[in-house]
Amino acid sequence: MESSLFKYVWQHTRRDQVWILIIVILSMPTYFLALDLPKQIVNGPVQGRGFESADATSIFLNISFNVPDWVSKTGEFVVFSGFELERIDMLITLSLIFLLLVCINGYFKFYINLFKGKIGERTLRRLRFELIDRVLRFPNAHFQRVKAPEVASMVKDEVEPLGQFIGDTFVQPVFLGGQAATAMFFILSQSLWLGSIAATIVVVQAILIPWLRRPLITLAKQRQITTRAFAGRIGEIVDGISEIHLNDTSNYERAELSGRLGDIYYIRFALYKRRFFLKFLNNFLSQITPFLFYLIGGYFAVTGRLDIGQLVAVIAAYKELPSPIAELIRWDQSRLNVQVKFTSVIEQFAPEHMVDPVVQEPTKGPIAPLTGDISVANLTVLDDTGSKLIDRTSFEAPLGEKIAVVGELNSGAEAICDTLAGLLRPETGSVRIASQSLEELPESVTGRRISYIGQRTYLPQASIKDSLLYGLKHISEPPEVYEAFGGHNSKLVHDEIIASGTIPLVATTDWIDYQAAGIDNQKYLDTRILSVTETVGLSEDIYDLGLRGTVDPADQPEIARKIIEARRVLRNQLKEPPFSQLVEPFDPEKYNPQETIAENLLFGSAVGPQFAKENLATNKYLIDTLDSTSLRASLFEMGKKIAETVVELFADLPAGHPFFEQLSFMDAEEIPDYRTALARVSSMSIDQVNAADIAQFLKLTFSYVEPRHRLRLLDEDAQNRIIETRAKFRENLPATLIGSIEFYDPETYNSASNLEANILFGRIAYGIAEGPARVREAIQRVVDELQLRNEIFSVGLNYNVGTGGKRLSPVQQQKIALARVLLKQPDIVIGNKPYAAFDKQSRIASIEKLLEFAKGKVGGQKPFGLFLAVSEPDLAEKFDRVLVFEDGVLIEQGKPDELKQKNGKFAELLATG
């Protein structure tokens, strides 16, 4: 990659830079005209020069050449003799022209800024893309040394200032340099002496300032590296946060980070000191010139060696000089800054042994299956420190064979698998798969025909479906229609991609290689996913996630409709005993005894914090509604009774008594507060009690469920009034709160609740043995009856697995990894001690299952080869062939039975387990 910013910018924006320069030059005449015009307006029509008599006229728009002053009528060559205009007309005309010039200048300015912004941002897009492209081509070993947040901060933040600079890279120095040179030339032409003085000062500035500025480069670089490392440390803290808590090192981390912040501060401060000193010096030098002009020029003028007009002209001309020079210096400053950033970023993106771009080239059409042998010849693999992981090893084996690799820890068994998967780089020797060198095999072949199962699976944050299909996303042809690029004008979007030199592929098109998955098109995809997940035992998990998932009825009206149907069927079934006691359905007209009082009042699912449980007692709208039905006083009284009971029962218990665990109304620490609050309010009517106390007691009432707490607080009258309040609450809900609650409605899908809750649409009764299990069974039956399973499964497929798949259990993650392998139908699966996170028993079971898949024995799965490092030697007996490694050397190979009889290392490993 080009390491000089100038060359890089010139290489990619040459045409744009020249164009913007032309535009800048074109904008100059109108700019100067606009500066000149006010003088003419004031001198001409306003002050009346040329309009001495009342009906005098003046000539407007006279175009003639060889005329020093255009008002003069002595021109020799007249292109256009102009209009004759009266004084007021002239004023209006000139003013209108002024307005026109202002518009033209404004437009030029707008166009230039926009264009500069465009080429800056475009180049930034190109640069960032190139950097990411390089990250994708880093050799695997390099990732052991880089920190993700550092790479992210380089690609995102450190190149950012380039965007603003790129538009000015060439225009600014040319333009400002031109301005400065013109002013300089004018001064020199007026007075050689004074001109020389001005020129000398400028030269001193031009040499001294950059020289003094040199340490700034070092400081800027230091600052960049320090902030980058800081980003890296923050990333480390986030990744290792549990270690910090577990080791009580949070204060150590604070100190460490504070130290780093200090470093950044002092570097910045040193930068400021130097930068502002330079600014001062620069200003001083600029002011020195007029001082010398007044002193020396004044002396010459007084002594008569310079006429006063000349001195005034020189001083006036000098006024024009400092601003372009100051601008130039500022430009140079940012050039320096940006150049430092650019090189220091580029350096980080050029490690050794980068993957050849050819290897990752997008390909067209299907990839033929791999056939033939795995052949390893004289292979040596080194680790980071240079010690040998594999030492001059050779072997050959057919691709379709089931091969187990065994050996003690770090014997080379793990390394050979990683080398075959291309994760480790051969130092010497060759690895050939299907008679092609592994290093030259394009990723389109290795990535599609070979699968790898590591000790851990990394799942990027995506839906389960996307995670499963990740291994199939390699249809990489540029779309044929521009529409695929999206946006308002897809052709422009496409052209911009070409102009910025990124890749003309679109992530939103269908990337799935259906053929590789063994199906014809998208129609069969879900069926295929279902059958594969069933095979690996993941479909039940996905179904359960689906039940706990939500759908947006606007997006998936069909599912919502079916769920409502299921609700209806379930409700009919639940009407019959013994189910009738199990569930208390939501009925707008009835008090639901299995729900809390608050739930009965709201009769809906809270969305967001407004009506969240902990905020209810202080929610103004709810309280006002309670007042309107005068329910608040009764609920307050109930709260008092609950508090009295709790205080009476629990007051004497020592802290930590197991009974406190069963107390749902309040924490043990709150009991004394309630006791004092009770004493405070006992003799008051509700009007005298302050709002905070009322809220405190209402909180208790709100969480009261009669069948659970059995305090006999709710009589029929209270229940009826709650129903009445519920209706009012819903009716008068202010517009601002409409999004905060989704009311229950028997006939509509509740998008704030999950599928299961939507089907159930009620509360499972308290205190009935095995109630929840029996209800779940009932739901299951309804789902099967209505054939809703596939829909719920598809909702489960949309479940987000979380960052790194953390919302799934390790077993589920591994199942996804396996399902992904099976979906892809590879020719060979390489595994480096897979399922290491499992206990031994499930690990053995999983590998045995994988072996069965490989033999093509399950669910119409195509057979594939296996090359597996296994921890249990007795597992290896089930494979076709065993490779035994010791100290990086292959010491035995052959059929497991033969090796067993040989009484060699394999027999020894088997004996020791």
Added chain:
Amino acid sequence: MALEDEVSVLRRNPLFAEISPTKLKLLAFTSERIAYSEGQDLFRMGDPSDSAYVIINGTADALIDTPDGEIVVAQFEKNAFVGEIGILCDVPRTATIRAKSPLETLKISKEQFLQLLAEFPDAAIEVMRVLADRLTNTTAELTQARKKIQELESR
């Protein structure tokens, strides 16, 4: 049924007779009410023991698994306390308890029960008494059974 009713049921059990009404109310308050329909198991023989049950209403059978199938070994009525052996000795359930009619119970967790015994020696003595009673009965039954076997063998 409300807390007060549960308290009165508890009081009628000799185990809890000496415990103050407030404490019993607390016990009821912190315990779960569970209803069973006829034929449902409260727990099965061999299950881990985590709680005991006070029968508030209905009857239940105690059954044990034998090679010839399940045999009813005892019957529990209202006010009875079942499942205490398991939580006292920390052993798996020694029998299956099955609802013979619709059954209402109060489930008392192991921690609650042990805490209660620690605080009320009277209750602990009562438990001992009940267990000793049962032991006496069992011993008597055993002696009888042995006698029967001897008689059968000597024939």
